[in-house]
Amino acid sequence: MTSNWPLPWNNWKKHLAIIDLSIAKDKKMSLDLKYTYTEKKDTRSGFGDGFLEAGRRNPNVVGLCADLIGSLKMGDFQKEFPERFFQTGIAEANMIGLAAGMALGGKIPFAGTFANFATGRVYDQIRQSVAYSDKNVKICASHAGLTLGEDGATHQILEDLGMMKMLPHMTVINPCDYNQTKAATIAIAEYEGPVYLRFGRPSWPIFTPTNxxxxxxxxxxxxxxxxxxxxxxxxxxxxxxxxxxxxxxxxxxxxxxxxxxxxxxxxxxxxxxxxxxxxxxxxxxxxxxxxxxxxxxxxxxxxxxxxxxxxxxxxxxxxxxxxxxxxxxxxxxxxxxxxxxxxxxxxx
Amino acid sequence: MKKQSLPELQKICSQLRRDVLRMVHAVQSGHPGAPLGCAEFFVALYFDQLHHNPNFQMNGKGEDLFFLSNGHLSAGWYSVLARSGYFPVAELKTFRKLNSRLQGHPATHEHLPGIRIASGSLGQGLSVAIGTAQAKKLDQDKSLVYVLMGDGELQEGQVWEAAMYAAHYGMDNVIATVDYNGQQIDGPTEKIMDLMNLKAKWEAFGWEVIETKEGNDLAAVIAGLEKAKSLTGKGKPILNLLYTEMGYGVDFMVGTHKWHGSPPNDEQLALALEQLEETLGDY
Structure with missing residues (x-):
C-alpha cells in the first residue's frame, strides 16, 4: 500500500508548479488578500516539527508509526529519541492497542499513519481501547482528503472527521497550514485525553503566524x-x-x-x-x-x-x-x- | 500479600465459581462457561503470583499488571478482584445492572478499581498489554504484565500483529496465557475455525511457549505460572497454553460450548451450587 511513496522529486516539483500556475491563472495573486504567504510547506511537516518540539519538552512523549515514518515526517523525532520511538510495521490495529497500553502506563503516545488507516481501518480499536477507555493517545493522521492527490480514492479518506467526532471523549483537530499544525501538535501533547489530529500532504501556503x-x-x-x-x-x-x-x-x-x-x-x-x-x-x-x-x-x-x-x-x-x-x-x-x-x- | 496454602486457595476457587453462577443467574445474562474454567488461573494469579496493589493506581508503576482480553469472562474477573480487596464483595450483586461499575464487559468508564482498559471486542488486549509492558521498559520498571486471551479469540488478526511485535521488540516482561478450552460460542474451535498447532504457531512467531496441561489443577496452574515467570527477562515474550475445561466445577456444564453465553435457571443454579462449597460467604 505504500509502494508509491515518496513520489520522485521531479513529480513533486511539477505539482508545485501546477498549483502556482493555477493561482496565477485565477489572478489570485492580484487580489487584496488579508493574509498572504511567502512560503509553502506541507502540514505534515508542521506535525513532524511540532512532534519533535513536544518530545523535547516532555520526556513522556513517545512515537509509534506503521511503516510511514518518512511520509509522516516523524524521522527527526526518531533520530533524536530512538528509545522513545516504535516502528510497528504495517499493523495499525496493533499500533492503536500499543498506544493505549503506553498511555495507561503514563506515556503520551503519538501514533502516526495515513488518515485512512488511522481511522476506518482501526475504528473499533480506537473506540474500545482509546475513546471508551479514555486513554491519552494522540492519533496523528496524514494524507487526509482529496489533496493527497495521485494515489486516488483508496487513500483519500473523506469520512474520518465524521467517524472521529462521533466517538465520545474524542477531540478532533484539523489545522490549516504548517504553522498551525505545528502549534496544534505541541498543544495536544499538553492536553490530557484522546485526540485525532488531521493533516495532509500537499505543499500549502503558510499564512498564519509562526509560534x-x-x-x-x-x-x-x-x-x-x-x-x-x-x-x-x-x-x-x-x-x-x-x-x-x-x-x-x-x-x-x-x-x-x-x-x-x-x-x-x-x-x-x-x-x-x-x-x-x-x-x-x-x-x-x-x-x-x-x-x-x-x-x-x-x-x-x-x-x-x-x-x-x-x-x-x-x-x-x-x-x-x-x-x-x-x-x-x-x-x-x-x-x-x-x-x-x-x-x-x-x-x- | 501473605501467600496462602493450596487448600485455602482452593476454597477461593469454589467461592469464585459460586459468585460467577449467582451473578449471571441474577441478571439472566452473561458468560458462565469460560470463567468457571479459568477459576484456578484467576485465583493463582491474584492470590499467589501477582505483585500487585489493590489500592488501585491506573498507571500500575512498580506492580505486576493483568489484562483480560477476552472480556466476556468479566464475572470471574470481578469476583477475584472483589475477593482480593479491590472493591467491596457486596458490589458483585450489581453486575450488569443499571448504574453499576460492573459492566457486562470490563470498562474503565465507571472507574472500577482493577480495570485499566475496556475489553469485550476481541483481539485487542494483547496489544494493550504489550504497550504497557513497553512503557514499563522505558521506565526501567522490572514488574511483569500478564494477559489472558481466549483460544477462539486467536482467530482475530490483531493478535498475530501483536505477537509479531512482541517478539521483534523482545518483550520478555509479557506473560500471555491462552485459555485453551477448545470451545467458542458457536461450537468447538476445531469445527468453527481450526487453530491447528497453536504451540508451533506461537513458537514460529518467536515466543517462548509453555504448556499447562492441567489447567483446572491449582497446583499445576501455579507451577505453570512460576515456570513462565522464570522465563521472563530472557529476550522473548512468554506464551502459556492453559488447557482448561469450559464449565469446570459443575458436572452438567463441563466441556461444552452450551454454557459459553447462557445463564442457568433457578433449578440449574441450585443444582450447580450444591456442587460448590460456600467457603468465604456469598455476596
Missing part, C-alpha cells in the same frame, strides 16, 4: 465581515481567505472563521458570528455527511436557523489527480466558496 498559541476548541476569527460567515477547516481555510478577497471585490464582506477544532466545536463563536451576518458557508475537505458542516448545521438549527450552504464532497469517492485539479473538480476551491456564499446571501 502562534493554539487553543483547543477555540475558533479563530481571521477576518471580520458583516454579510456572510465562512466557516472553514484544514486546507480550505486558505481557500476561504482567497474567497473573502474575491467577494470583497464584489462588495460582499465575508467573515472568515478558522474552525481548527471540529470537536469540541466552538458553538459560541459560530452563533455570535451568524447572529451578525445572518448566513453562513461551511468549507471542508470531507464528505458533507458527518463533516464540519453537519456540526455547524446542528448548532444553527437549535439556536438560530439561518441559511447555511456547504462546500465539501457530496457523497462521492475521490480519484487520482493533482490537488488543485481535485479541489476544482470536486467543488472545494475558492470559486466554489464564493458561489456558496452568494447562494447563502440570496436565502437571507
Amino acid at each position: 502562534q498559541k493554539f487553543e483547543i476548541g477555540k475558533a479563530w476569527k481571521m477576518i471580520d465581515g458583516k454579510d456572510v460567515t465562512i466557516f472553514a477547516t484544514g486546507h480550505l481555510v486558505w481557500e476561504a481567505v482567497v474567497a473573502e478577497a474575491m467577494l470583497r471585490e464584489e462588495g460582499i464582506h465575508a467573515e472568515v472563521i478558522n474552525i481548527h477544532t471540529i470537536k469540541p466545536l466552538d458553538t459560541e463563536a459560530i452563533l455570535e458570528s451568524v447572529k451578525k451576518t445572518g448566513c453562513a458557508v461551511s468549507a471542508e475537505e470531507h464528505q458533507l455527511n458527518g463533516g464540519l458542516g453537519d456540526s455547524i448545521a446542528q448548532t444553527l438549527i437549535r439556536h438560530n436557523p439561518a441559511p447555511l450552504e456547504y462546500v465539501g464532497v457530496n457523497d462521492s469517492f475521490g480519484e487520482s489527480g493533482t490537488p488543485t485539479q481535485l479541489l476544482e473538480k470536486y467543488g472545494l476551491n475558492a470559486e466554489n466558496i464564493v458561489k456558496a456564499a452568494k447562494r447563502a446571501l440570496a436565502r437571507k
Whole structure:
C-alpha cells in the first residue's frame, strides 16, 4: 500500500508548479488578500516539527508509526529519541492497542499513519481501547482528503472527521497550514485525553503566524465581515481567505472563521458570528455527511436557523489527480466558496 | 500479600465459581462457561503470583499488571478482584445492572478499581498489554504484565500483529496465557475455525511457549505460572497454553460450548451450587 511513496522529486516539483500556475491563472495573486504567504510547506511537516518540539519538552512523549515514518515526517523525532520511538510495521490495529497500553502506563503516545488507516481501518480499536477507555493517545493522521492527490480514492479518506467526532471523549483537530499544525501538535501533547489530529500532504501556503498559541476548541476569527460567515477547516481555510478577497471585490464582506477544532466545536463563536451576518458557508475537505458542516448545521438549527450552504464532497469517492485539479473538480476551491456564499446571501 | 496454602486457595476457587453462577443467574445474562474454567488461573494469579496493589493506581508503576482480553469472562474477573480487596464483595450483586461499575464487559468508564482498559471486542488486549509492558521498559520498571486471551479469540488478526511485535521488540516482561478450552460460542474451535498447532504457531512467531496441561489443577496452574515467570527477562515474550475445561466445577456444564453465553435457571443454579462449597460467604 505504500509502494508509491515518496513520489520522485521531479513529480513533486511539477505539482508545485501546477498549483502556482493555477493561482496565477485565477489572478489570485492580484487580489487584496488579508493574509498572504511567502512560503509553502506541507502540514505534515508542521506535525513532524511540532512532534519533535513536544518530545523535547516532555520526556513522556513517545512515537509509534506503521511503516510511514518518512511520509509522516516523524524521522527527526526518531533520530533524536530512538528509545522513545516504535516502528510497528504495517499493523495499525496493533499500533492503536500499543498506544493505549503506553498511555495507561503514563506515556503520551503519538501514533502516526495515513488518515485512512488511522481511522476506518482501526475504528473499533480506537473506540474500545482509546475513546471508551479514555486513554491519552494522540492519533496523528496524514494524507487526509482529496489533496493527497495521485494515489486516488483508496487513500483519500473523506469520512474520518465524521467517524472521529462521533466517538465520545474524542477531540478532533484539523489545522490549516504548517504553522498551525505545528502549534496544534505541541498543544495536544499538553492536553490530557484522546485526540485525532488531521493533516495532509500537499505543499500549502503558510499564512498564519509562526509560534502562534493554539487553543483547543477555540475558533479563530481571521477576518471580520458583516454579510456572510465562512466557516472553514484544514486546507480550505486558505481557500476561504482567497474567497473573502474575491467577494470583497464584489462588495460582499465575508467573515472568515478558522474552525481548527471540529470537536469540541466552538458553538459560541459560530452563533455570535451568524447572529451578525445572518448566513453562513461551511468549507471542508470531507464528505458533507458527518463533516464540519453537519456540526455547524446542528448548532444553527437549535439556536438560530439561518441559511447555511456547504462546500465539501457530496457523497462521492475521490480519484487520482493533482490537488488543485481535485479541489476544482470536486467543488472545494475558492470559486466554489464564493458561489456558496452568494447562494447563502440570496436565502437571507 | 501473605501467600496462602493450596487448600485455602482452593476454597477461593469454589467461592469464585459460586459468585460467577449467582451473578449471571441474577441478571439472566452473561458468560458462565469460560470463567468457571479459568477459576484456578484467576485465583493463582491474584492470590499467589501477582505483585500487585489493590489500592488501585491506573498507571500500575512498580506492580505486576493483568489484562483480560477476552472480556466476556468479566464475572470471574470481578469476583477475584472483589475477593482480593479491590472493591467491596457486596458490589458483585450489581453486575450488569443499571448504574453499576460492573459492566457486562470490563470498562474503565465507571472507574472500577482493577480495570485499566475496556475489553469485550476481541483481539485487542494483547496489544494493550504489550504497550504497557513497553512503557514499563522505558521506565526501567522490572514488574511483569500478564494477559489472558481466549483460544477462539486467536482467530482475530490483531493478535498475530501483536505477537509479531512482541517478539521483534523482545518483550520478555509479557506473560500471555491462552485459555485453551477448545470451545467458542458457536461450537468447538476445531469445527468453527481450526487453530491447528497453536504451540508451533506461537513458537514460529518467536515466543517462548509453555504448556499447562492441567489447567483446572491449582497446583499445576501455579507451577505453570512460576515456570513462565522464570522465563521472563530472557529476550522473548512468554506464551502459556492453559488447557482448561469450559464449565469446570459443575458436572452438567463441563466441556461444552452450551454454557459459553447462557445463564442457568433457578433449578440449574441450585443444582450447580450444591456442587460448590460456600467457603468465604456469598455476596
